[in-house]
Amino acid sequence: MSLLRTENMTMRFGGVVAVSDLNVHLDKNEIIGLIGPNGAGKTTAFNMISGVYKPTVGKIILGKEEVQGGQTVTVEKDITGMKPSAITKLGIARTFQNIRLFKELSVLENVVIANHLRLESNWVSSVVRTPDYTKKETAMYDKSMALLEKVGLAELKDEKSYSLPYGMQRRLEIARALATKPHILLLDEPAAGMNPQESDELMRFIGKIRDEFDLSILMIEHHMQLVMGICERIYVLDYGITIAEGNPYEIQNNPKVIEAYLGVDD
Amino acid sequence: MLTAIAIVIIGVLLFLANMFMDNYQLRILNLSGIYIILSLSMILINGFLGLFSLGHAGFMAIGAYTVALLTTPPMAKQMNYYLDPIVPWLAETEWSFLPAILLGGVLAAIAGFLIGAPVLRLRDDYLAIATLGFAEIIRIVFTNLQSVTNGSLGLKGLPEIEIEIPLPLIGFTLNLSACIWIAAIITILFMVRLVNGSYGKAFKAIREDEIAAEAMGINVFKHKLLAFVIASFFAGVGGAFLGNIMGTVDPLMFRFLLTYNIVLIVVFGGIGSLTGGVLAAIVITAAMELLRFLDSSFDMGPIAVSGIPGLRMVVFSLLLMFIIIFKPRGIMGVREFSWQWLIELPQSIKNSSFGRKKLRKDVSK
Ligand SMILES: Nc1ncnc2c1ncn2[C@@H]1O[C@H](COP(=O)(O)OP(=O)(O)OP(=O)(O)O)[C@@H](O)[C@H]1O
Ligand SMILES: [Mg+2]
Numbered sequence: 220m221s222l223l224r225t226e227n228m229t230m231r232f233g234g235v236v237a238v239s240d241l242n243v244h245l246d247k248n249e250i251i252g253l254i255g256p257n258g259a260g261k262t263t264a265f266n267m268i269s270g271v272y273k274p275t276v277g278k279i280i281l282g283k284e285e286v287q288g289g290q291t292v293t294v295e296k297d298i299t300g301m302k303p304s305a306i307t308k309l310g311i312a313r314t315f316q317n318i319r320l321f322k323e324l325s326v327l328e329n330v331v332i333a334n335h336l337r338l339e340s341n342w343v344s345s346v347v348r349t350p351d352y353t354k355k356e357t358a359m360y361d362k363s364m365a366l367l368e369k370v371g372l373a374e375l376k377d378e379k380s381y382s383l384p385y386g387m388q389r390r391l392e393i394a395r396a397l398a399t400k401p402h403i404l405l406l407d408e409p410a411a412g413m414n415p416q417e418s419d420e421l422m423r424f425i426g427k428i429r430d431e432f433d434l435s436i437l438m439i440e441h442h443m444q445l446v447m448g449i450c451e452r453i454y455v456l457d458y459g460i461t462i463a464e465g466n467p468y469e470i471q472n473n474p475k476v477i478e479a480y481l482g483v484d485d
Numbered sequence: 486m487l488t489a490i491a492i493v494i495i496g497v498l499l500f501l502a503n504m505f506m507d508n509y510q511l512r513i514l515n516l517s518g519i520y521i522i523l524s525l526s527m528i529l530i531n532g533f534l535g536l537f538s539l540g541h542a543g544f545m546a547i548g549a550y551t552v553a554l555l556t557t558p559p560m561a562k563q564m565n566y567y568l569d570p571i572v573p574w575l576a577e578t579e580w581s582f583l584p585a586i587l588l589g590g591v592l593a594a595i596a597g598f599l600i601g602a603p604v605l606r607l608r609d610d611y612l613a614i615a616t617l618g619f620a621e622i623i624r625i626v627f628t629n630l631q632s633v634t635n636g637s638l639g640l641k642g643l644p645e646i647e648i649e650i651p652l653p654l655i656g657f658t659l660n661l662s663a664c665i666w667i668a669a670i671i672t673i674l675f676m677v678r679l680v681n682g683s684y685g686k687a688f689k690a691i692r693e694d695e696i697a698a699e700a701m702g703i704n705v706f707k708h709k710l711l712a713f714v715i716a717s718f719f720a721g722v723g724g725a726f727l728g729n730i731m732g733t734v735d736p737l738m739f740r741f742l743l744t745y746n747i748v749l750i751v752v753f754g755g756i757g758s759l760t761g762g763v764l765a766a767i768v769i770t771a772a773m774e775l776l777r778f779l780d781s782s783f784d785m786g787p788i789a790v791s792g793i794p795g796l797r798m799v800v801f802s803l804l805l806m807f808i809i810i811f812k813p814r815g816i817m818g819v820r821e822f823s824w825q826w827l828i829e830l831p832q833s834i835k836n837s838s839f840g841r842k843k844l845r846k847d848v849s850k
Binding site: 304317336 | 569675678679683684685686687690693694696698699700701702703705706711818820
C-alpha cells in the first residue's frame with residue numbers, strides 16, 4: 220500500500236492541459252523523482268497534491284499507517300480538493316520552486332511558525348499566558364532550535380530569513396517544512412541555483428532527513444545527477460503527459476525521455 | 486516585572502494629571518487614550534495581517550450607540566426623542582457602564598464576524614471596499630432608525646462613564662479618565678501578548694506570504710477572521726468611549742473622516758509596530774487639538790488669517806503624504822519597544838556613528 224497515490228489527476232487551465240491523467244504512487248521511505256522539461260506540469264502536480272489547486276479530474280489518496288488491534292494497517296483518505304492547511308495537518312509538507320520564506324521574520328521565527336498548526340491551545344490562552352500555553356510555547360522554541368541545530372542553521376537563528384545566502388534559504392525552507400511534522404515531503408527543485416558542491420551536499424542532506432524523520436519524499440528536480448543519484452523511481456512528464464516511469468537506469472535509456480529532453484523531431 | 490512597575494508609574498502619573506490638569510488638557514489626555522485603543526485595533530489588521538480595512542467608523546458607531554442607548558437614564562432619553570418616541574424596549578433601560586461597554590464591543594465584534602466571514606474569503610482588495618461600504622451602511626441605518634437611534638438628531642446629554650468598584654471597605658469609583666486609561670493599558674497588554682504569541686506569529690506569517698502560511702498548516706481564512714473580530718471588538722470599545730467623551734452621538738460623527746484619522750495615526754506610527762501606534766496616538770491626538778487654531782481665525786504677525794475650516798485636515802493630509810514619501814514605514818516601522826532595548830540604549834548611543842561624530846567634533850575644537 221502506498222502512502223500517497225494520485226488517480227488520473229488532471230488539471231486544465233482554460234484550454235491548456237497542464238497535467239493529464241497523472242498516476243503516481245509513493246511508498247513508505249521512498250524518494251521519488253518527478254522530472255520533465257520546463258512547463259511540463261510538475262509544479263502544477265505539486266499544487267494539486269498540496270491543495271493549492273483542486274484537480275479538474277481525478278483523485279488524490281493519502282494512506283496512513285495506523286495500529287489497530289496490534290496490527291499495522293494502512294487507512295486511506297481521499298484528500299482531493301482539501302485546503303492546503305488541512306493537507307499539511309494530515310502530514311504532507313512542501314517547499315516552493317521560488318523560495319517562499321517569511322522574509323522579514325527571523326530564521327527561528329520561520330521555523331517556530333511551522334509549529335503553530337500542532338499547537339492545541341486557543342488564542343485566549345495565548346493572551347492570558349496560561350501555564351499550559353507557556354509550556355507549549357517553550358517547547359515550540361526548543362524543538363525549533365533543535366531542528367535548526369540538525370540542519371546546521373542554529374547560528375543564524377536571529378538573522379532575517381531574506382538575508383541568508385540562497386543555499387541556506389533553501390535549507391531553511393526544508394527545515395520549516397520538517398517542523399510541521401510531515402510523513403511526506405514534496406520538494407520543488409531544491410537544488411535550483413546551487414553549484415555542484417552545494418547540490419552534492421543537498422543530496423546527502425535529503426537522504427539524511429529521510430532516515431532521521433522517517434519521511435517519504437517526492438522531488439521535482441532538473442539537476443540530473445542529483446535525481447539519478449538519489450531517487451529510487453522517476454516519473455517523466457512532458458506537456459502534462461507521463462511519458463516514462465522507472466528506475467534511474469531505465470529512465471536514462473528511455474528513447475522517449477531522450478527525445479523530450481533533446482527535442483528531437485521526427 | 487518591569488512592565489508591572491511601569492504600569493504603576495503610569496497610573497500614578499495619570500492620577501496626578503487628573504488632579505492638576507485643566508479640563509482642556511484632560512480632554513486631550515482622554516482622547517489620546519481612546520486613540521491608543523483605536524490605533525492598536527487597526528494595526529492588528531492593517532499592520533500584522535497586512536489587510537486593508539477601512540471600517541473602523543462603523544464598528545465605533547456600534548459601540549458608541551450601544552453604550553449611549555443603554556446607559557442614558559430614561560428621563561434624558563424622553564427629552565431626546567421628540568420626533569418619534571423611542572421603542573419601548575429601550576425606553577426604560579439604564580445599564581451600568583461596564584456591561585454596556587463590553588456589550589458595545591461584542592456587538593461590534595459580531596458585526597465584524599458578519600462582514601468578515603464572506604469578505605475575507607475573497608481577494609484582499611475587496612476588504613477595503615467592503616468595510617468602507619459597511620461603515621457607510623451602518624451610518625445610514627442609524628440615521629434612519631429614528632425610533633431607536635433618534636436618527637440624525639442623535640443622542641445628547643450622555644452621562645459620563647464611571648465604573649464603581651464595589652470592594653468591601655475600600656470600594657471606589659473610577660472616573661472617565663481612569664476608565665479610558667485602564668482600557669487603553671489593557672488593550673496594549675492584550676495586543677502585545679497576542680502579537681508575540683503563537684497566534685500573532687501566524688498573523689505575521691500571513692502578512693509575509695499567504696500561500697506559504699497556508700502551506701505551513703495555518704488556516705489563513707480562520708486566522709484573518711479571528712484577528713478581524715478581535716479588532717472589531719476593540720474598535721467598538723474605543724467608539725463607546727469616544728461617543729461618551731463627546732457627550733453626544735450622532736451619525737455625522739462616524740463619517741469616513743474618523744477612520745481616516747486612525748489611518749493617519751497608524752501610518753505615522755509605523756504600520757507594523759504597536760509601540761509606534763501608541764506613540765503616534767498620543768502625538769497626533771495632541772497635535773490635532775493644539776492645531777485646532779488653524780481652523781479658526783488667527784494672527785500671523787501682521788497678517789490676519791481668517792479661519793479656513795478644514796485647514797487642520799489639510800495640514801495633516803500633507804503630513805501624511807510627507808511620511809509616506811520620506812518615511813514610508815512610519816516612525817517605528819516594525820520595530821517595537823522592549824526593556825532590553827531601553828537597557829541597552831545608553832550603550833548603543835555611545836556606539837552609534839552619531840555619538841562618534843560628536844566626539845570627533847569636540848576633539849577638533
Ligand atoms: N495558474 C495557472 N494558470 C494558467 N496556466 C498555468 C497556471 N499554472 C501553470 N500553468 C501552466 O501550466 C503549465 C505547466 O506549468 P508548471 O508550472 O506546472 O510547469 P513545471 O513543470 O513546473 O515547469 P518548470 O520546470 O518551469 O517549473 C505551463 O504551461 C503553465 O503556463
Ligand atoms: Mg515548476
